[in-house]
Amino acid sequence: MEVKEAVSLAKQYVHDLFADERIDNLGLEEVVFDEKSKTWSITVGFSRPWDSPNRYGGILPAELRRSYKVVKISDADKVVQSVKERTLLPSPV
Secondary structure, three states, X not given: OOHHHHHHHHHHHHHHHOHHHOOEEEXXXXXXXXXXXXXXXXXXXXXXXXXXXXXXXXXXXXXXXXXXXXXXXXXXXXXXXXXXXXXXXXXXX
């Protein structure tokens, strides 16, 4: 399968899986293909309604939080094998 197809499958799967949570801003973050296991690891990010705090009545810009998920897909049969949380390390200041 090509990269674009793997990404499309991952995004659609996450969109459907988290549909009840009304996710927004779903986007691609990272793509890795493992030659040995013949699997795709697609990282996608999204926000949920409760991830956007309203700071001081909208006077100050709010920092939008995002959730990141790694979707593992078999290249051979295009089946999603897992969806895992991707935790980001804090940026050094």
